[in-house]
Amino acid sequence: MSRNILLVEGDARASEKLALELRRATGWGFSTAPNGTEALAALKTTQFDAVITNLQLPGAGGWLLLNEVMHRQPKVHRIVLAQLSDRQGLLKCVGAAHQFIGRPCDPSRLRAALERAFSYDLWLPDGEVQGLLGRLPKLPSTPELFFRVVKELESPHAEIEGVGRLIAKDVAITAKLLQLVNSAVFGISRPLCSAVEAVMHLGMETTKSMILLAHCFSYFDGIKAADFSADHLWQHSLRVGMLAKGIARIEGASTAVSDEAYTAGILHDLGKLALVANLPEDFGAAMAMARAENIPQVEAEARVFGASHAEVGACLLATWGLAPEIVESLALHHAPSRLLHRSFCPLTAVHAANALENALTNNTKPVLDTVYLTDLGVADRVDAWQEILETQLSSTTEGASA
Numbered sequence: 513m514s515r516n517i518l519l520v521e522g523d524a525r526a527s528e529k530l531a532l533e534l535r536r537a538t539g540w541g542f543s544t545a546p547n548g549t550e551a552l553a554a555l556k557t558t559q560f561d562a563v564i565t566n567l568q569l570p571g572a573g574g575w576l577l578l579n580e581v582m583h584r585q586p587k588v589h590r591i592v593l594a595q596l597s598d599r600q601g602l603l604k605c606v607g608a609a610h611q612f613i614g615r616p617c618d619p620s621r622l623r624a625a626l627e628r629a630f631s632y633d634l635w636l637p638d639g640e641v642q643g644l645l646g647r648l649p650k651l652p653s654t655p656e657l658f659f660r661v662v663k664e665l666e667s668p669h670a671e672i673e674g675v676g677r678l679i680a681k682d683v684a685i686t687a688k689l690l691q692l693v694n695s696a697v698f699g700i701s702r703p704l705c706s707a708v709e710a711v712m713h714l715g716m717e718t719t720k721s722m723i724l725l726a727h728c729f730s731y732f733d734g735i736k737a738a739d740f741s742a743d744h745l746w747q748h749s750l751r752v753g754m755l756a757k758g759i760a761r762i763e764g765a766s767t768a769v770s771d772e773a774y775t776a777g778i779l780h781d782l783g784k785l786a787l788v789a790n791l792p793e794d795f796g797a798a799m800a801m802a803r804a805e806n807i808p809q810v811e812a813e814a815r816v817f818g819a820s821h822a823e824v825g826a827c828l829l830a831t832w833g834l835a836p837e838i839v840e841s842l843a844l845h846h847a848p849s850r851l852l853h854r855s856f857c858p859l860t861a862v863h864a865a866n867a868l869e870n871a872l873t874n875n876t877k878p879v880l881d882t883v884y885l886t887d888l889g890v891a892d893r894v895d896a897w898q899e900i901l902e903t904q905l906s907s908t909t910e911g912a913s914a
Contacts, residue, residue: 686707753775
């Protein structure tokens, strides 16, 4: 199917080069504009399927352009090219952009992002989410250690000891990482005392995801709010991540999908931390409403805030440039039917893992989207997934008591 894409790169030569590479690879139509003014002029006469813009444009920034695109052609897929360390700039684009891709831009990654955008129903934050984010001044910055570790692991000479030493340079994240790894969830028989030991126990891929979790919880350390326990949340998050990965594995998912399920699983409630740290009284009101009216927490949050923790967490991960599959898993883990893609994916595993873990912890019936699971042909697999959770809990109990 032919596509029409507008590329606003800011540098005319770089823009034409990137458009040419993508045009040759895809056969799609690419138009270029040197700045936001000319891009807006093009929008008046042409309907585009996607707009890709550099965050830093001559004159008005890319975020202003995206906001205009969102109002003029709301169905257009919007992608930002940016330095992922530019936290303030990225936060301005949250809600107006579907995805953030790091500069310098890899054409193959951009092509993959466009193909996914055109194939699946990407989740798009609305104005309510944007307004809510404006009320959350305390948000963790882009996890630089995570990207340094990823770069280290891409080296053909990567070693566990080297990764451990790199992590150890960040004292706060190392302390939180060790606290998480030494929790009962992992069932370790003796305490681990160094980042190197933690990496050896977790493995390199799991370590990457755990850095993100440690980064978030170390940033929000010391949260105090009525009826909220950060310890309970991270234990739940760890169990959901482990179960999501287990579900993906027994369903025959690839290693990449299993790893994405784990990352999304341990981060799926990140939005709760952001809400309770910034708006503790409102978050407490949402919790009280959920109990009093016997409604899901996400529904109560939507009434109080205009959006839920799921959407807030997804927005934050989007600014970090994480994979769309992970962002979608956070955004939709309570409502997977909103994703039109109908095959097993990280979202499937995270939705099921969260529902099953919550049910076991609270001694209630799992709140599963049975229509979604039936459409995927996996509704009859829930009992098998439940067995994975029970096995994990049994093994962690045995390990902790050894």
